[in-house]
Amino acid sequence: MTAAANQSGRRPTTSRRLERAGIRDVAAAAGVSITTVSDALNGKGRLPDETRSRVREVAERLGYRPSAAARTLRTGRSGLIGLTVTTYGEEPFTFTEFAYFAEMARAATSAALGRGYALVVLPASSRHDVWGNIALDGTVVIDPPDQDPLVSELYRSGVPVVSDGKPGNCPVTAWVDNDHEAAVLGILDHLSEAGARRIGLLTGTSTDTYTRLSTEAYLGWCAKVGQEPVYEAYPAHDPAAGAVAADRLLARPDRPDAVYGLFDPNGTDLLAAARRYGLRVPDDLLLVCCSESDVYAATEPPITTLSLKPRKIGTTVVNLLIDAIEGVDSGTGVDIARLFPPRFRTAGNGPPPGTLMPTELIVRASSQRRSPRTTVSPPRPPGEV
Amino acid sequence: MTAAANQSGRRPTTSRRLERAGIRDVAAAAGVSITTVSDALNGKGRLPDETRSRVREVAERLGYRPSAAARTLRTGRSGLIGLTVTTYGEEPFTFTEFAYFAEMARAATSAALGRGYALVVLPASSRHDVWGNIALDGTVVIDPPDQDPLVSELYRSGVPVVSDGKPGNCPVTAWVDNDHEAAVLGILDHLSEAGARRIGLLTGTSTDTYTRLSTEAYLGWCAKVGQEPVYEAYPAHDPAAGAVAADRLLARPDRPDAVYGLFDPNGTDLLAAARRYGLRVPDDLLLVCCSESDVYAATEPPITTLSLKPRKIGTTVVNLLIDAIEGVDSGTGVDIARLFPPRFRTAGNGPPPGTLMPTELIVRASSQRRSPRTTVSPPRPPGEV
DNA sequence: CGTTCATGGAGAAACGTATCTCCAAAGGCT
DNA sequence: AGCCTTTGGAGATACGTTTCTCCATGAACG
Numbered sequence: 001m002t003a004a005a006n007q008s009g010r011r012p013t014t015s016r017r018l019e020r021a022g023i024r025d026v027a028a029a030a031g032v033s034i035t036t037v038s039d040a041l042n043g044k045g046r047l048p049d050e051t052r053s054r055v056r057e058v059a060e061r062l063g064y065r066p067s068a069a070a071r072t073l074r075t076g077r078s079g080l081i082g083l084t085v086t087t088y089g090e091e092p093f094t095f096t097e098f099a100y101f102a103e104m105a106r107a108a109t110s111a112a113l114g115r116g117y118a119l120v121v122l123p124a125s126s127r128h129d130v131w132g133n134i135a136l137d138g139t140v141v142i143d144p145p146d147q148d149p150l151v152s153e154l155y156r157s158g159v160p161v162v163s164d165g166k167p168g169n170c171p172v173t174a175w176v177d178n179d180h181e182a183a184v185l186g187i188l189d190h191l192s193e194a195g196a197r198r199i200g201l202l203t204g205t206s207t208d209t210y211t212r213l214s215t216e217a218y219l220g221w222c223a224k225v226g227q228e229p230v231y232e233a234y235p236a237h238d239p240a241a242g243a244v245a246a247d248r249l250l251a252r253p254d255r256p257d258a259v260y261g262l263f264d265p266n267g268t269d270l271l272a273a274a275r276r277y278g279l280r281v282p283d284d285l286l287l288v289c290c291s292e293s294d295v296y297a298a299t300e301p302p303i304t305t306l307s308l309k310p311r312k313i314g315t316t317v318v319n320l321l322i323d324a325i326e327g328v329d330s331g332t333g334v335d336i337a338r339l340f341p342p343r344f345r346t347a348g349n350g351p352p353p354g355t356l357m358p359t360e361l362i363v364r365a366s367s368q369r370r371s372p373r374t375t376v377s378p379p380r381p382p383g384e385v
Numbered sequence: 386m387t388a389a390a391n392q393s394g395r396r397p398t399t400s401r402r403l404e405r406a407g408i409r410d411v412a413a414a415a416g417v418s419i420t421t422v423s424d425a426l427n428g429k430g431r432l433p434d435e436t437r438s439r440v441r442e443v444a445e446r447l448g449y450r451p452s453a454a455a456r457t458l459r460t461g462r463s464g465l466i467g468l469t470v471t472t473y474g475e476e477p478f479t480f481t482e483f484a485y486f487a488e489m490a491r492a493a494t495s496a497a498l499g500r501g502y503a504l505v506v507l508p509a510s511s512r513h514d515v516w517g518n519i520a521l522d523g524t525v526v527i528d529p530p531d532q533d534p535l536v537s538e539l540y541r542s543g544v545p546v547v548s549d550g551k552p553g554n555c556p557v558t559a560w561v562d563n564d565h566e567a568a569v570l571g572i573l574d575h576l577s578e579a580g581a582r583r584i585g586l587l588t589g590t591s592t593d594t595y596t597r598l599s600t601e602a603y604l605g606w607c608a609k610v611g612q613e614p615v616y617e618a619y620p621a622h623d624p625a626a627g628a629v630a631a632d633r634l635l636a637r638p639d640r641p642d643a644v645y646g647l648f649d650p651n652g653t654d655l656l657a658a659a660r661r662y663g664l665r666v667p668d669d670l671l672l673v674c675c676s677e678s679d680v681y682a683a684t685e686p687p688i689t690t691l692s693l694k695p696r697k698i699g700t701t702v703v704n705l706l707i708d709a710i711e712g713v714d715s716g717t718g719v720d721i722a723r724l725f726p727p728r729f730r731t732a733g734n735g736p737p738p739g740t741l742m743p744t745e746l747i748v749r750a751s752s753q754r755r756s757p758r759t760t761v762s763p764p765r766p767p768g769e770v
Numbered sequence: 771c772g773t774t775c776a777t778g779g780a781g782a783a784a785c786g787t788a789t790c791t792c793c794a795a796a797g798g799c800t
Numbered sequence: 801a802g803c804c805t806t807t808g809g810a811g812a813t814a815c816g817t818t819t820c821t822c823c824a825t826g827a828a829c830g
Contacts, residue, residue, distance in 0.1 A: 455816035
């Protein structure tokens with residue numbers, strides 16, 4: 001049997017089972033070769049419009065759907081992007097990061113979809129066989145811990161990796177993060193302007209980048225302006241510990257007259273603690289916390305929040321990743337030449353390119369002793385949108 | 386050149402680019418055939434343990450990772466499950482369903498992972514080419530609208546589809562939903578027991594299953610006990626409209642002395658409205674709303690909520706789907722024989738199998754005029770866990 | 771000694787697409 | 801008339817697995 005015969009009429013005598021139509025069936029039905037079908041459907045090759053439309057019509061009539069697996073095998077592109085979320089214990093993410101993550105993932109999904117990609121949700125704790133079984137064109141990593149073995153392996157195997165959160169020691173293709181230092185300094189300045197004399201901080205005990213950078217910025221500011229640091233740290237993944245820490249902070253002999261809380265529930269907790277101690281907000285205590293939730297617009301009083309702009313981060317991360325995958329610079333302003341990791345890098349050739357995104361301070365009554373102003377943003381690096 | 390030569394040493398003279406090791410490379414390095422490698426790595430075939438471990442070691446040394454695309458092409462299984470979320474306008478899901486969806490998706494992801502599958506998030510509004518480009522073993526559909534063309538096409542093309550929410554007219558492999566009727570009746574009974582004389586309802590104007598079933602259950606109950614229905618309906622996707630509707634409900638001349646709100650923000654809105662009218666909760670007004678958020682544990686007073694148990698739903702949906710994919714009955718109690726749609730069904734052969742999951746009423750101060758009790762659940766169908 | 775079985779493993783055929791190479795025919799040009 | 805170029809399309813190969821079939825070999829057995 002010749003190859004041609006084999007190609008047009010497979011399954012010679014077998015009871016031809018009724019299965020999904022393949023490209024061969026379309027070719028046979030349209031009286032053309034599979035090359036022509038492929039070209040017609042994908043808009044490639046040189047074909048007259050008449051042939052193209054005829055093939056398309058036949059394909060439609062046969063209900064032809066190209067096999068994603070075959071296409072992926074052939075082209076090496078799956079159109080799939082992994083969305084890795086670091087897990088703390090059993091939970092896919094810390095509860096305090098819930099709103100941030102949800103917003104970010106939403107924006108990422110949308111951005112990916114807009115460019116023809118879909119997102120696969122993959123907790124980092126996933127069984128290894130699951131990871132290996134999926135053809136990923138690239139991966140988004142949220143807040144990777146230092147020395148994340150998963151990230152390292154992905155990177156080594158040539159899969160582009162873009163992280164949300166400046167990575168510690170793992171090599172990534174690119175990263176995006178907020179300018180946490182600028183954000184904290186902006187808040188401290190804002191509180192000072194509102195009349196704060198001693199600003200306290202509610203922070204975490206974990207060593208992730210966000211907590212570390214924010215705390216360092218606070219300590220640096222204290223050193224600069226000559227204020228004694230006043231802060232309490234607690235394990236941020238434990239929702240109950242936050243209330244206790246808030247209470248501790250306001251119970252101190254050197255009680256602050258303004259507090260910034262790094263985590264989402266801190267606002268509520270601090271407000272409750274203030275009530276317990278008979279402190280009026282904002283008269284006796286100025287309050288700001290970092291949160292994406294709009295419940296703080298409706299508290300009594302409304303609380304000033306810092307938004308990390310998760311949607312912007314999600315969109316940027318995905319676009320950066322797809323740029324790396326496709327080898328295109330779509331104008332994100334990141335040095336594209338460095339986006340392609342040498343398969344076998346010999347020595348460290350500098351840190352991967354990163355982008356700092358501005359945050360947004362949403363000023364509400366809790367941080368204003370004078371007349372409320374409108375929304376302001378902290379200083380942002382030049383050249384950003 | 387013989388096939389054997391081609392197999393062992395491809396790319397005869399070409400500058401052998403350094404790429405990922407394939408199964409052939411492993412076979413060559415281990416001095417066995419690719420069949421043996423495949424069998425050794427997958428635990429199939431009859432091989433002595435010595436060979437198996439040797440092959441595994443070589444594969445490890447070469448950093449061999451099987452190609453997911455090739456495997457999928459060959460086996461017809463991708464290990465990927467679509468998670469379709471119906472979109473309203475631009476948003477991936479209604480804000481009122483946010484917490485429910487997030488919990489449900491989390492549980493679904495976890496359940497899928499536990500069985501070796503990963504979830505692909507696919508808004509129903511996705512470009513068609515994205516859908517077609519992904520090899521899905523099955524799909525979870527959240528709250529499909531009647532006659533969803535997407536679901537119909539998936540089902541027709543032989544992809545198992547399990548829906549969260551009893552589907553209207555689209556054919557699905559199976560579905561899971563809460564027993565909304567029992568839930569509403571349970572709440573109405575609970576409020577009656579607490580002394581309610583006229584129970585009002587805050588409901589939606591959309592025609593989705595949840596809203597419809599719940600409203601019908603309310604109206605049926607009213608007819609049975611001889612109470613005149615007192616309800617207000619508003620477009621649930623509009624967060625601002627809820628507050629207005631809550632206000633309207635309490636402003637009526639036949640003002641209810643107890644209200645059940647079908648949507649998450651209703652609790653807050655009703656509480657605010659009650660304050661405006663000088664109504665004390667629970668003394669003048671009993672309050673219950675449907676919500677997955679635990680903010681209602683901390684409101685003043687805490688509000689009784691109905692939980693739809695999204696985690697249970699997510700887990701069940703995924704397990705049902707994977708059962709259908711693998712043709713296994715893992716004891717979900719659903720008739721497995723019906724889970725496999727005939728590729729070409731001739732006529733309607735009855736509705737697809739469905740499961741009703743119980744809800745949970747979390748009783749708090751807002752619905753109690755006497756001493757608070759502990760958590761109770763509405764009557765549930767026998768045989769459920 | 772001839773036959774049967776179990777063991778260990780090799781060959782080769784798919785899976786369904788994209789794409790590289792090549793060819794025929796039909797103008798267009800000198 | 802001969803040559804070049806453009807158009808339209810066919811052939812065949814490769815992507816990297818899994819798996820069905822089949823063949824040696826040696827041991828067990830009557």
